[in-house]
Amino acid sequence: MPSFIQEFDDGFAVLGWISSSGFAIMNLAGPFASIFVNKFGCRITTLMGGLLLSTGMMLASFANSTTVLFLFLGVLTGIGASLVFLSVPIILSQHFTKHYSTAVGIAYTGCSIGVSVFPLLTTKLISVYGWNGAILLQGALSLNIVLMGMLFKHKPPKHQRKTVSDTKKCENMEINEFQSSFQPLHNNDIHRSRTASDQDCNIQMVVKSDLERSNSNHPNSKHLDVDEDDEVHITSKSRLKPQCTKCPGVLLLCTTPIILFAYITTFLVSISYAAALTHITNQVVLMGFPSQKAALVLSSLGIGGAFGRAFHGWFVDHNLLSASTLYECALLVASAGTLMNPVLNRYFGCVISAVTIGVTVGILYPLFYTIMKQMLGLHQFVTASGLAHFFDGCGVMTGAYMAGLIHDKSGSYQTGIYIFAALFFLAACVFIPVVIMLRRQKVQ
Structure with a gap:
């Protein structure tokens, strides 16, 4: 983002919104991506997504205005990333049933490793080739997604x-x-056995x-x-209105209204996480530290995310903690970790806050798929994942713009950080009905 601020003079709110637009549209296009997965399968969807993502980043390197940058780096790249991102938990659900939480956590560890590595790599590439060349080279690296997608193998339920x-x-x-009908009559006792x-x-x-x-x-x-786990899910369509049964997403909300609490929770989480991910480097630069130290703060967020994604599944799969309980605890810790930033109000505080947010959000995002699988089973998992991505996208768009707007109005990030810590706590309160429902379901 600091490079965009030097290149384009459109304010922190607009540039923060554009910087996170790819991540936001990746989630907003979730329902669209779920249609592709249902129609073409995970392999073809991943190949198409990898090509769109790489093409969007390469074209964005030639942008001369924020509008063109948004169209290529935001819209085209975001749609491609959505096709890839949604295919991962779906293909894993076909191959892993017993240790699904661990499998998803390990798979999404790659995202956190990328967050920890790419800020330092991008800073180096910008210093050598400029921001245009850095985006162009990253687009070329993204073509490896196509090669990885070819390894996906569909496994029927x-x-x-x-x-x-x-x-x-x-x-x-x-x-x-x-054949036995032509045998003598005294062999009928054989047929009866x-x-x-x-x-x-x-x-x-x-x-x-x-x-x-x-x-x-x-x-x-x-x-x-x-579904694959031999769970029977009964849906009575006699209680639904005709218009509810035409759209799979609306049908899901009509038959399982409790899932709306989970979607609101992930919406609030995405607001706070997008604000930290987009603006934390710029906050460190405004505190007077060089861009290399700012990149290290973002890398620490990615390292924390890799740790949370890789190890949280072990607790769930070994029944040490239920998925919903671990999710609730992670929300509360994320709220406390966000408050460390303004309380310490120095570089060390930013690092501690980034690591805490990284670990907790690294737990929250992959664990959400485990919770949906427990609530709905596999027969509605693709549709539920697409809707979850849509709510995530709404939160990302809101959080990145809100953090920049608060800074433009107040001249500081402090007020916004308190607000985002409160949103993490509000998400924990909203998620309580889901925890209660899953516990009752387990007892029954």
Whole structure:
């Protein structure tokens, strides 16, 4: 951001908003990305996203105004990043069921490592090639996403794999019965001693056909969805208005209204996190420290995030803490860590605050997918993830602009930091109903 301030004279609020626009649109395009994942799969979606992200960054290096910079670095790059970012938890959910929290945490550790490495790399590239050359080279590096996306392998859900094997078994049984119909009559006792698995096969065929006829003849009947963990989720469409069933996102909110509390929580978290991520380097520069030390503060935020993402899953997967309880504790610690910045009011305070925010947000973001999987199961996971990204994007756009606007009006970041600490605490209060609901669900 300091390079943009020197190049473009549009104020802290506008430039802070543009700097975070790529991250914001990455999340705002979540519902759009979920449609692509459902239609084309994770591999094709990741390839398309990697190409868009790289192209947007390369074109942004030629920008001569904030409008052009927003279109390429914000819109095009953000849409590409959204396609890539949403595919990761989806492809992991297909391959990991027992240790899903750990898998997601390790995968998103790469984001935190990037936050810790790229500020120092970008500072060096800007000093050598200018901000235009730095963005161009980073766009070229982003082409590696395409290579990584080629390694994605789709794995069908367990119940679908069982259906295929059961169908083949049923076909073989029908052939055997047809052949045995030509045997003498005294062999009928052999047919009456069929195995239990053959009987189960017939039962599955009858039940499946009965359910299909029931669902087609009775539009108000209940629909049963079985996910990979063999959990049955019943959704009654008779209580929904016709317009609610047309949009998957609206249908999700209508059938599971408690998830709105979780979305509001992630919206508030994104406001505070975007403000810290976008403006903390500029705050350090305004305190009189060189840009290299400012980059180190942002790198410390990324290091803390890598630690939180990598190790939080171990506590959840080993049942030391429930996902919702750990999420609630992380929100409270994030609020306290944000307050360390204005209280200490020096470089050391900025570093401590950045590390604390990095660790807690590193826990919050990947853990949110685990909580959604517990609440909804896999059958609505893609739609729920897309909506979560949308609320994240709204928070990012709001937080980056709000922090810059407060600085433009007051001439300092101190007031804004107190506000963002209060938003973390408010998010903890909003999330309490979700914690209560998940505990009751576990007891039942």
